[in-house]
Amino acid sequence: MPPKSASAIMLTFLGDHVLGRDVCVYSGSVIDVLARAGVSAEATRSTLTRMTGRGLLRRQRHGRRMHFGLTPLSTRILTDGSARLWRTGAVNDDWDGTWTLLAFSLPGERQRERHDLRAALAWAGFGSVQGGLWIAPGHPDIGPLAGAHIRVFHARADASTDVTEMIAGAYDLAALAARYTGFRSHWAPFDADAADPLAAKLHLVTDWLQIIRRDPRLPVRHLPPSWPAAAAQELFFRLNGALAPAAASIAAGLLETVPSGDDGDRPAAAADQLDA
Template structure:
């Protein structure tokens, strides 16, 4: 659902999409109507979507919170890329201590840290390559008083390659890239005679799933055959191939209104 709104609404700002159009597009990738409706309701309840009624039709648009989430995703996908060739040698360290009863808060913090490129150096000490600004993430979760953030460099005695292998599951990360690359290279070889809006929705969703646990580790400390680069090249080739046809189809399929008020 977030991929759908990122593909077709984020750039339009105040656009709201008719629920029937959303059901139509997600149905093209095998998502049932009831699942779409329940997901829309959950996202409204979580403050990610807002409703706008036009007659008997309900439309959905982005909230500021969802816009921030999608803009962060857009940066990861289109600007940063999957390969970190320009690491400056710095690290961001984040330490936290939460009460044992705060299971949900701990889960939410770990999930957001993973997306931001962190790995667990120790149970309450997480680390990410480069200078990562996570203060807003911590504040949004209401955990500022329980978290300490530092920016530092490793001592010469630290084996960075070993630390990386101990902190992150490189085999699992690499396997995701290999699987993605094989699947979408096969798509390129098969030609582009399918549904472009559905193809692009699957493409971006699968790429997000692939990169979500990749902290963009410094390339100099990764195996020379690290599969992120060829996978990224394949992603961008399919993305370029589907961009214009998917947007043309979206203009034909999606019934929209402008977001003049919140309801």
């Protein structure tokens, strides 16, 4: 599996233990939890600072201790990730046949902008059919891509179009399949009974999220036979189910939380003078 960043593990932690609870978590207990997953205290502190600067976390003092809570932006990102994990899944077996078509045109001298737009399109689940025409199954979120140089349409393929061939030409299916087979190769031998449940669950969910967030959810009926996503997803659900109860119990014993918005008994101006 590709290496995981401290921020990726942090997001998994927040999604598992903070999302939906309306609490802020003491920074020291965040350090304790992520340390079990191999993240150093320095890396955790740096990640908390960076995520706060990016509007993904907010600080809240309680006495002399600094706590961190979610923001509307991080709540939206984590909610989207939760939907991909537990509702949408990795296997698109109920596609209704609709496509989102996106066309763009940028002058040749705007190469950097063209490169960035192509990267954003690929991240959003689009594949290049030809020239400036890109496609994605269903109705992906194109809000972040909107601009004067972009035109978006929704359509269905004509009967004369070989959809399987079109998908194979627009997407790197070998690379996508390799991520799922790599996940299975890494996690299939895993012994849940011999591992630290909290650390293992943080790594498991982070690995899985890194795959499915890059998966355009192509219609399975137009993918090669024995597409590996279903088997990988079954493995993920099985291991997560085995690890979840013990991981939640361990986290509950480590995490110190306060209600969101509660700054303790001190006035905010005085609290800001205290050490973290």
